[in-house]
Amino acid sequence: WPEAWYMLKDGDYDDQKAENRMSPENKPCSVGELKKLGIAYWKMDAETYNYPVKAIPWDPKDAADPKLMAIRDDRGYSYADIISVKPDLLPGYDEKIKAFFEEHIHDAEEIRYIIDGSGYFDIRDTHNNWIRIHIKKGDLMTLPEGCYHRFTCDTTDFIQAMRLFIGAPVWTPFNRPQEQHPSRMEYVTNYIDNV
Numbered sequence: 001w002p003e004a005w006y007m008l009k010d011g012d013y014d015d016q017k018a019e020n021r022m023s024p025e026n027k028p029c030s031v032g033e034l035k036k037l038g039i040a041y042w043k044m045d046a047e048t049y050n051y052p053v054k055a056i057p058w059d060p061k062d063a064a065d066p067k068l069m070a071i072r073d074d075r076g077y078s079y080a081d082i083i084s085v086k087p088d089l090l091p092g093y094d095e096k097i098k099a100f101f102e103e104h105i106h107d108a109e110e111i112r113y114i115i116d117g118s119g120y121f122d123i124r125d126t127h128n129n130w131i132r133i134h135i136k137k138g139d140l141m142t143l144p145e146g147c148y149h150r151f152t153c154d155t156t157d158f159i160q161a162m163r164l165f166i167g168a169p170v171w172t173p174f175n176r177p178q179e180q181h182p183s184r185m186e187y188v189t190n191y192i193d194n195v
């Protein structure tokens with residue numbers, strides 16, 4: 001699992017790409033806590049298998065990695081493409097990085113397999129605190145539908161991720177507040193109220 005920690009409150013840090021750990025003492029977030037919030041994780045072999053970065057959308061049936069194919073079949077993923085987030089690779093980098101960092105939900109699972117680089121996914125715990133998850137090459141992570149989250153590059157300013165999806169991809173973010181959104185209500189029922 002990736003390293004995760006509770007982060008400083010918004011307004012108490014200047015740089016979204018910094019670790020922004022609690023101080024003076026780091027407050028780690030355990031794998032158990034992440035699982036309770038609905039996060040799923042697989043460690044993948046991103047060294048052996050290479051993916052066609054330019055071919056977008058790319059069909060996950062072309063995956064040579066048997067572990068990836070098993071996850072795809074088990075969870076019904078039928079679409080994949082690759083996004084490169086880097087100032088000179090992603091058109092409109094500054095605006096996109098800003099949009100990724102707006103707190104939002106989706107009406108579907110968010111599935112990211114990091115094939116190169118690293119970055120941070122922040123998710124809310126049950127008390128509305130931010131947990132910062134440092135994902136890097138070889139991490140495949142899913143966030144459930146309706147889970148408030150945001151993304152930023154880290155100080156390396158580079159991440160390349162395979163985005164998987166069930167059916168035709170819809171990446172629409174619904175920015176907070178979304179308390180009446182069916183996906184949010186479902187998430188609250190399953191992961192917040194039930195603890």
Ligand code: KMT
Nearest residue numbers: 083085100112151159161
């Ligand atoms: C997202 O949904 O925030 C992204 O796709 C960001 C890049 S993937 C690590």
Ligand code: NI
Nearest residue numbers: 104106110173
């Ligand atoms: Ni998202």
